[in-house]
Amino acid sequence: MFIKENFKMALDSIFANKMRSFLTMLGIIIGIASVIAILAVGNGAAKEITGTFSDLGATTINLTANDSDDSNAALEQEDLVVLKDSIEEIQYISPNQQISGTASTEMDSRQAVVSYGTPDLQYLSQTMSSNLIHGRYFNQIDFDENNSVVVIDTDGAEALFGRTDVVGETLSVNITQTRLDLRIVGVVEGSFADMQGAFDADQIPLFMAMPQSTVGQQVPQLAGMNSVIIEVEDTEQIEPISNQIVRLLELRNDAVGENIYNARNFLQALDQVNNVLSLFINFIAAVAGIALLVGGIGVMNIMLVSVTERTREIGTRKALGATTKTILIQFLMEAVILSLIGGMIGLTLGILLSNVIASALNIVPIYTLGSVGLVLAFSTAVGVFFGIYPARKAAKLTPIDALRFE
Incomplete structure (x- = not known):
């Protein structure tokens, strides 16, 4: 009351x-x-x-290596093969390498961003779609035999040839003053067509992908790899697999305790962003x-x-x-x-x-x-x-x- x-x-x-x-x-x-x-x-x-960001890379691991001898070959192709064969949860693995160059045909010449890696790059590239429109992606045979093949997107095909179905055509790419003559084996869906209205078409670089082995053979200074993208099956596995990758590489290369390898998963970066x-x-x-x-x-x-x-x-x-x-x-x-x-x-x-x-x-x-x-x-x-x-x-x-x- x-x-x-x-x-x-x-x-x-x-x-x-x-x-x-x-x-x-x-x-x-x-x-x-x-x-x-x-x-x-x-x-x-x-x-x-x-x-x-989580949708883009919730199951992705970024593997890097810092060689104490300042060598460009901190990671070898054999390391990637061993990792994929030894850890069954790994779905895709590929070097994460890119370089700028100039792509040319008889019709036009444009700035280009060249991605190179293993055939798994088709599913790991952050700059190119994995959806094939024509032809195929470069395969393991192309990789093993260092074939001079390339995959471009529809935006690049339109810019260099005026059409999208260009499988079998050739183009040249100048990288670090080295000319690579390449045969187009596939065309993927373009990712930047919607930017045409905001920018001059000539200002938008072309995107293409090719085998890392081919780049390493023709441009030796680019043969090494110190960054690799790995995709696993689900997010619950990502932390233990990251640790397993580092331990396996340290044991394989006799580098235990040297902190050469770093497998950073996306969820760690996502926690920092949060x-x-x-x-x-x-x-x-x-x-x-x-x-x-x-x-x-x-x-x-x-x-x-x-x-x-x-x-x-x-x-x-x-x-x-x-x-x-x-x-x-x-x-x-x-x-x-x-x-x-x-x-x-x-x-x-x-x-x-x-x-x-x-x-x-x-x-x-x-x-x-x-x-x-x-x-x-x-x-x-x-x-x-x-x-x-x-x-x-x-x-x-x-x-x-x-x-x-x-």
């Missing part, structure tokens, strides 16, 4: 001065709306970013939360004004038997209710605002029970903290001094 009466008196006081109460809550409303919107949109954007994004989002939310402190100061100021205006009322209540504790709880509850009402309005406004922003950015806002509960708890704490001083001031008034107040 005691709490119910104080609650009713607090509400009566708040609604008796609606405009003043609203202005008092405004800082809290803005602060909570900002924090909720930032957290929801930020978490949604983070999930979108990490989800996209940590950075979370830190950034929480920092921005904390900055927005400063408005809550400003709102709390507003609550304290208005409650002090309320105490001054209601001094005679306090004196009358004390003269009729109200205790110091009763007065303290009455004014403290009023401050808390102001903060809670502001918190609920801010929460509603924050949800609406985050949905509008997320819709404009084409992402899905993410609301967590923890963040909503934390924000509302913080708004309550603001009411308690900034309401204590005015409530104590009101409670300490003596009946005689209060009744004399003009």
